[in-house]
Amino acid sequence: MTTPTTDTAQQFVEAWGAMGALWGINRSVARVHALLMATEAPLSLDGIAEKLQISKGNASMSLRELRTFGVVRQVEVPGDRRDFYVTEPDVWTMFFRILRERKRREFDPALDAIHQLLEQPGAKGEILGRLKQMSELLTTVEGVVNRFLKDPASSKAALAFVAGLPFNPKPKKR
Amino acid sequence: MTTPTTDTAQQFVEAWGAMGALWGINRSVARVHALLMATEAPLSLDGIAEKLQISKGNASMSLRELRTFGVVRQVEVPGDRRDFYVTEPDVWTMFFRILRERKRREFDPALDAIHQLLEQPGAKGEILGRLKQMSELLTTVEGVVNRFLKDPASSKAALAFVAGLPFNPKPKKR
DNA sequence: TGATGCGTTCAGAATAGTCTGAACGTACAA
DNA sequence: TTGTACGTTCAGACTATTCTGAACGCATCA
Structure with missing residues (x-):
């Protein structure tokens, strides 16, 4: 069977x-x-x-x-x-393909919406600041994902590297 | 107002x-x-x-x-x-807090389920191999997320670094 | 030509997820 | 003690998502 x-x-x-x-x-x-x-x-x-x-x-x-x-x-x-x-037999390949499709379907429209909001004038101080932060965050995440999608093989290695490294705490705050 | x-x-x-x-x-x-x-x-x-x-x-x-x-x-x-x-006024802090909670709620149970499956004997060759790959992938992702959650500040910097770097293609396959 | 076997579509049924609002509990004031 | 002003809960209403199955189109074959 x-x-x-x-x-x-x-x-x-x-x-x-x-x-x-x-x-x-x-x-x-x-x-x-x-x-x-x-x-x-x-x-x-x-x-x-x-x-x-x-x-x-x-x-x-x-x-x-x-x-x-x-x-x-x-x-x-x-x-x-x-x-x-x-x-597709390789689980990592699957992972990246699903990542790509979800980015296209959900992430990109969200990023567009924020950018559009930022472009139109009239945002007040408080909300403007948060919008900018949000845009920065989403853009950063987008950059990371793009990098991954461009070169899955090395991304897999990079992920394993980051995951495996022991945590090295910063000296001290302030 | x-x-x-x-x-x-x-x-x-x-x-x-x-x-x-x-x-x-x-x-x-x-x-x-x-x-x-x-x-x-x-x-x-x-x-x-x-x-x-x-x-x-x-x-x-x-x-x-x-x-x-x-x-x-x-x-x-x-x-x-x-x-x-x-x-919470800082968008990045929010991001990491939501990440932590979602990991706890959704990711951890999924990883447990796979591990439990791997432990019980009786898996055949094909499925066993894929289960192992899956476990490896989920464990890697878990490691990355854990690292992020332990030190959000440096993770933010690391993310920005990865996102900002220009793509450097590998020399050639094979 | 008509009959058969197959995959796809989509209107409506079934199910899952979300929201409301009345009932309730608590704290405080009179 | 009773009354008032809240916040919380949860059964049931409502909405969105998913699934079914009958109808259909397209090949193939006799």
């Missing part, structure tokens, strides 16, 4: 599904993704729908979403005219 | 409210937060409810949430027995 039906695989599917919220991904989409991650062989749309107990329609839409993220792709299976799907 | 009713302030409240999703914060909570950010003077609960056109109950719950994030605190106004609220 190429599709594991083990407890571990099932638990994994559910855990990943629940975790979807953390990544801003809906439960069905995350479960489809998890199933593909837990399965080496390509799966057909109706195979996925059946295993996860969801409708074909839902499975179809979830797969479309995953393809726009770029973490799932279609493959051909000779002698079968159904579409089959496999997932 | 210490509470601005300017267009900019209102737009800011709505923009921040819509942006809440990006930070994993609900709209009302984000709007209350934005109103406090846009207002220098402390605001009372019913003042907030009235300005945002939300119920006292909602305002009360939103303020509680903001206090658990640590981005809003109560202040006394002499001669008034109502509770008044002000927001």
Whole structure:
């Protein structure tokens, strides 16, 4: 059997599904993704729908979403005219692809809104200062994310480096 | 008038409210937060409810949430027995406080779930490998976030540094 | 040509998330 | 003690999101 039906695989599917919220991904989409991650062989749309107990329609839409993220792709299976799907096997690549898509969908519009507000005159002192700070913060975060997206490989190394370094407290305040 | 009713302030409240999703914060909570950010003077609960056109109950719950994030605190106004609220004025500090709370609420349980799965025997080859990768990724991200939370000041500088550096492409693959 | 197998779409059902407002608790003053 | 002025809670109303499944379009084949 190429599709594991083990407890571990099932638990994994559910855990990943629940975790979807953390990544801003809906439960069905995350479960489809998890199933593909837990399965080496390509799966057909109706195979996925059946295993996860969801409708074909839902499975179809979830797969479309995953393809726009770029973490799932279609493959051909000779002698079968159904579409089959496999997932990007590298978890880090997935991570960066999801990051890119979420940035595009949510972050960029937010940054635009703040910038637009800053451009129009009439902001008073207090709010103007906070708007500027906010803009600075978002722009910084954007810069970091852009850097990551441009070079995932070295970013992964950099992340590991920062994560692994022991904490070195500053001498003293004031 | 210490509470601005300017267009900019209102737009800011709505923009921040819509942006809440990006930070994993609900709209009302984000709007209350934005109103406090846009207002220098402390605001009372019913003042907030009235300005945002939300119920006292909602305002009360939103303020509680903001206090658990640590981005809003109560202040006394002499001669008034109502509770008044002000927001943490520094946007970066806010950012790190929200990061900490979201990590605690969403990230830590997810990491636990993966670790628990890894501990129990019975995972097959393919899925075991992906689980390990996932665990590695989440642990790395956790390390980075922890580092940030331990020393926000230097983290801010580090972020700005990474964001500002021009991209330096690797020589060549292979 | 019609029949079959497949994937997609989308109106409406089901579910999950948010908000309201009445009821309640507390503190204080008379 | 009673009355008043708050803040909080939570059942139920309301709203947004997600999911289903019937209808459809497109290939393929007889």
